[in-house]
Amino acid sequence: MRAERQRMDKKKSLGNVETRYATFAESPHELLLEGGQKLGPITLAYETYGRLDADKSNAVLICHALSGDAHAAGFHPGDEDPGWWDAMIGPGKAFDTDKYFVICSNVIGGCKGSTGPSSINPAAGKPYGLDFPVITIGDMVNAQRYLIDHLGIGRLLCVCGGSMGGMQVLQWVASYPERVRCAIPIATALKHSPQQIAFDEVGRQAVMADPEWREGDYYGHGQPERGLAVARMIGHITYMSDKSMEEKFSRRLKEKDYSFQFKTDFEVEGYLRYRGDNFVKRFDANSYLYITKAMDYFDVAGDSLIPAERRAETRFLVIAFRSDWLYPLYQSQEIVRQLKRRHADATYCEINSTYGHDAFLLEIEEETHLIKHFLDKTYKGYNVR
Amino acid sequence: MRAERQRMDKKKSLGNVETRYATFAESPHELLLEGGQKLGPITLAYETYGRLDADKSNAVLICHALSGDAHAAGFHPGDEDPGWWDAMIGPGKAFDTDKYFVICSNVIGGCKGSTGPSSINPAAGKPYGLDFPVITIGDMVNAQRYLIDHLGIGRLLCVCGGSMGGMQVLQWVASYPERVRCAIPIATALKHSPQQIAFDEVGRQAVMADPEWREGDYYGHGQPERGLAVARMIGHITYMSDKSMEEKFSRRLKEKDYSFQFKTDFEVEGYLRYRGDNFVKRFDANSYLYITKAMDYFDVAGDSLIPAERRAETRFLVIAFRSDWLYPLYQSQEIVRQLKRRHADATYCEINSTYGHDAFLLEIEEETHLIKHFLDKTYKGYNVR
Structure with missing residues (x-):
């Protein structure tokens, strides 16, 4: 289709x-x-x-x-x-x-x-x-x-x-x-409502918590990839609905064993990680901070x-x-x-x-x-x- | 009251x-x-x-x-x-x-x-x-x-x-x-629905993205505080409602100036940071990982x-x-x-x-x-x- x-x-x-x-x-x-x-x-x-x-x-x-x-x-x-x-x-x-x-x-x-x-x-x-x-x-x-x-x-x-x-x-x-x-x-x-501001703020905090962010002065060193990926993952949850996630993933497992040690086991986890990891290849972390702030200030x-x-x-x-x-x-x-x-x-x-x-x-x-x-x-x- | x-x-x-x-x-x-x-x-x-x-x-x-x-x-x-x-x-x-x-x-x-x-x-x-x-x-x-x-x-x-x-x-x-x-x-x-799993997973990713987590072997070095704080902030958004956030914070500003450089300016941001920072003083990051996984597996x-x-x-x-x-x-x-x-x-x-x-x-x-x-x-x- x-x-x-x-x-x-x-x-x-x-x-x-x-x-x-x-x-x-x-x-x-x-x-x-x-x-x-x-x-x-x-x-x-x-x-x-x-x-x-x-x-x-x-x-x-x-x-x-x-x-x-x-x-x-x-x-x-x-x-x-x-x-x-x-x-x-x-x-x-x-x-x-x-x-x-x-x-x-x-x-x-x-x-x-x-x-x-x-x-x-x-x-x-x-x-x-x-x-x-x-x-x-x-x-x-x-x-x-x-x-x-x-x-x-x-x-x-x-x-x-x-x-x-x-x-x-x-x-x-x-x-x-x-x-x-x-x-x-x-x-x-x-x-933006306080809830929308809150989601943006947690994304920004995730970026800024990454030591690779270096107070925004990371150019030439590589992106704060892990923090930005977390920010994007949060975003993706909010872009989907409870129902669309249910339809797309339900509780299907990617792999499950009891020695997993926090690897990916539910499909939804794999999806989020994939989307997060992909995002950092194409988007600048500081742009993420500035643009989300612009949205939060908008009124x-x-x-x-x-x-x-x-x-x-x-x-x-x-x-x-x-x-x-x-x-x-x-x-x-x-x-x-x-x-x-x-x-x-x-x-x-x-x-x-x-x-x-x-x-x-x-x-x-x-x-x-x-x-x-x-x-x-x-x-x-x-x-x- | x-x-x-x-x-x-x-x-x-x-x-x-x-x-x-x-x-x-x-x-x-x-x-x-x-x-x-x-x-x-x-x-x-x-x-x-x-x-x-x-x-x-x-x-x-x-x-x-x-x-x-x-x-x-x-x-x-x-x-x-x-x-x-x-x-x-x-x-x-x-x-x-x-x-x-x-x-x-x-x-x-x-x-x-x-x-x-x-x-x-x-x-x-x-x-x-x-x-x-x-x-x-x-x-x-x-x-x-x-x-x-x-x-x-x-x-x-x-x-x-x-x-x-x-x-x-x-x-x-x-x-x-x-x-x-x-x-x-x-x-x-x-x-848990895939949405609930997704929120837990992003919290876990935030913890594990913190280099201080040291693959879980951080005891004696101090907690992965920043990652755990981000995880808790995500949690707090999901514990409140759009309406309760509106009632509690609306869009009130803590401080606002255009040279802010990602300091706290909305009250809701200050609240989340406070709750995140407080949590890391009283909760173990690995416990957060294990317990949220237990919830996700529950069925x-x-x-x-x-x-x-x-x-x-x-x-x-x-x-x-x-x-x-x-x-x-x-x-x-x-x-x-x-x-x-x-x-x-x-x-x-x-x-x-x-x-x-x-x-x-x-x-x-x-x-x-x-x-x-x-x-x-x-x-x-x-x-x-």
Whole structure:
């Protein structure tokens, strides 16, 4: 079933794609961060799929989650797997590249080509480490705005993303409402609850407990792999649901003998270790710290999202998943409540899924159905105007 | 409010109590473990409160959870705080020591006086470390049985416990049904789900990722404190609920400035770090590994609890808490379903609480109401017979 879907995806795939880089080195493009510090020059890694209309009205910005990157769709030459949301982006897909110009950029603070703690600090000639300033979701969005300016786009047809991507969607509306025609925040929140902060904090503590972390100054020595793997394992539990774990692993044993001495015996343990070990090969530990902090600081509740005096012009499609206990339904419902209070045009959709928070990456059919229609309608309305 | 309750508890307190130790050194008391290995001599730390009847019909065994110990009630001379379930055990309390003889013992594998991985291995003249054999909930109960024999008690009026204590309750019924008049499993399960295993496994990984763990051979060098603290922090998140965290911390800041560099800024972070740091002073890291594994291995689903051919003689009171997402309601309901299938006399009570899994330690009033009555009724029925 999944193999078949994969083949289908390949057929409709964008084929080979390429990551590009834009550097904003000039002084106006030195980013003034919400924390008051300046960061620059900054580089953003990004990819684009499809073609920008003559009137530049068909641009869709996709925002990635905690561990994502600019490579949202298509294949990098030689790679087995396509980009992280390939099933949603391509010819005929939810974000139909025959119609739309799709952009995805790696967030600042990240480690996939955009400026982050593992980048060279020009003032010091070595990686920033903890000299990298605190960044916020607002800073990430401000950096993306440079890119959108750079691409010559005034107003985005749509900004869409799940989890931390959804926070960026909300932040775009809060910071640049006139530049967002429609917004699709998925499986996200106006702000983290203490439980969400707590899970992030334990992940950070796991990283910082690893002596290989060296107070963030580990570049050239190798990553704090064990701590980061533990952090990722905690994350994975929260991305799944009790039910999806039951369906995937139940209590099946990998190996069991009574002389085990804490080797892997349940399948779920093997899975978590595998995911943890894999993660450390592709993600920078300091980026993990900075990005999770940005999520914890994020808070557009109250008047921050849409000020009281302003009527929202942006159309909204808010999507949540019933088994998502990391970003529970009530958080998406609260987004909708605040939008309705501002008389925004907001549609709320709950998708039945057992996948938990991961559902935003997996419930392709349902999401396609909702998004394709919503986007087409917004696009047509836009062109009629 | 809580201070007042504390004062009230002091008034009705047992006063000073003492931990005692029983060692089973003789060959029949060498424990044959479920894993096939032999362990001995074994020592059990235990406390008793109240007086054993002449006909020995009023004995209640209290089983502790993961990080508990034999000191369930009363005060150790010089201590500020009483035992871990003092609000439930004492004159006039749920387990009324004016009527009942209450016993609590530290599990084997533990580190509070009973034989565990930090005990001296007589064969090696140094602490067991990872030479300690794998132990199961069944082994813990078999060791407790020696103690009950040693105290000259044939049949226990009641076995009660929450969380891992509840597993021991179920195991007592599975192993020695004729010796348990009534059983009160609280906030527990017939077996761990993959999600529960996953949380335990991440905790173990956090401990084992700490180089101070030294493959379990850290005695004399100091504990793997940082890893164990992370494990405990993960645990604490799962013991609370989204709602109780919201009520206790919301998003209140301890300190916030944009030069924070991963210090504590949200209150919930400070709380978790405090609980983690405190735990490592009082708990052995290897015990954490062995005991969580025992919980993960536990499985009395199906015929294990009560074989098909046997009608259950034990009366049951099964208690669960609505906000407990670590041991969700469906797990307690499954216990009741299996009991009913064997025509057992089983009462199921769901308590409304926002405390999450911690509720079994905090919802004293509700638990007292349910247990006091159930116990008295069983006791009277017993004496009438």
